[in-house]
Amino acid sequence: MATKTRTRLSPANRIDQLLDVAKQMIVSDGLQSFTIESLARHAAVSSPLVYNYFPSRQALLQALLEREYRVSGSALLAEVVNANSFEEVIRIFIANNFDHHAPGNIVPVLMSQPELAAHIKQLRKQQGKQTANYLVENTAKNYKLTVEQAQLAITMSSGASVAAAEWVAMNQLDRELAIDMALAYIKSGMEALSAE
Secondary structure, three states: OOOOOOOOOOOHHHHHHHHHHHHHHHHOOOOOOOOOOHHHHHHHOHHHHHHHOOOOOHHHHHHHHHHHHHHHHHHHHHHOOOOHHHHHHHHHHHHHHHOOOOOOHHHHHHHHOHHHHHOOOOHHHHHHHHHHHHHHHHHHHHHHOOHHHHHHHHHHHHHHHHHHHHHHHHHHOOOOHHHHHHHHHHHHHHHHHHOO
């Protein structure tokens, strides 16, 4: 009878494995029931091994939030860089808002905890500033608006997009149709501003 050999993971792979399992557990069972001990059981490792990488539940959740926030930010940036038009860029940002509010996205769950959100405050500020600058600059250029008009237009558009995403998530409506509607709404608002 052949014996099953265990494969040792590198520290980076072990951290990813633990964060992946934690993410699955939180999405499935919620944040309140999540413990280091339950993670160890689900990951088929010992609790001391988990504590070797994460000294506390808080540290693990902070690492998970930071990883997921960076991954979603990198994916968004890659999509924007590859967009063929500014309309496609707007659609990408709207879809990102819809994805943020979709079931199974762990970022809003973790961000609902102030002590976790505070951990990535600087990262959020940095990414938010880069995104805002990009959108304002391109909105001003594409719709022939002043910087102040573009800032207001982006703020209103973002609010409309987030509200639509939340409403669709609560009412389980067709995502693509809702994105199309939000895009048409935002574009018509931008066009109306540029006509003034």
